[in-house]
Amino acid sequence: METNFIDELLREAEEKETQLTYEYADLILLEIKTLQSKINQVTETVKKEIQILEEWALNKSVKYQDRIEFLEKKLNQFIRNQNQKTIDLANGVIRLRKGREKLEVFDMDKVLIQQILTRACQNQRRSKTRYAEDQRLYQPKR
Numbered sequence: 001m002e003t004n005f006i007d008e009l010l011r012e013a014e015e016k017e018t019q020l021t022y023e024y025a026d027l028i029l030l031e032i033k034t035l036q037s038k039i040n041q042v043t044e045t046v047k048k049e050i051q052i053l054e055e056w057a058l059n060k061s062v063k064y065q066d067r068i069e070f071l072e073k074k075l076n077q078f079i080r081n082q083n084q085k086t087i088d089l090a091n092g093v094i095r096l097r098k099g100r101e102k103l104e105v106f107d108m109d110k111v112l113i114q115q116i117l118t119r120a121c122q123n124q125r126r127s128k129t130r131y132a133e134d135q136r137l138y139q140p141k142r
Contacts, residue, residue, distance in 0.1 A: 079087055079096050087094045 075094055076096075079085075079094050085096045
């Protein structure tokens, strides 16, 4: 009888050990899911923060670029008032570039209509010129 009792205790202990192993494995899986969820949360948070920082940097850059353009215009006026092509200063050289003046268009519709009319007139002149040239080339001999 003792052997059966001992065998029974041993069998129960083994069953409990396997149950603990399954429960432990299940807890490990739960912990892995939790950690993966935290990784995803961190990744999303970082993406949002990066987007916020990029927008901030872009906003700052635009402000700085506007200031640079304003200061460049002041330097351009200064060098034109001095009637010099080059001015050598302690922090750099100001050079007056030769080039076309920039053209700003305020009413694009009028400009486009003017271009269409100009091209139409040019085409009409070309066709008249070609007709006259054709008449000269193909006049029959008399």
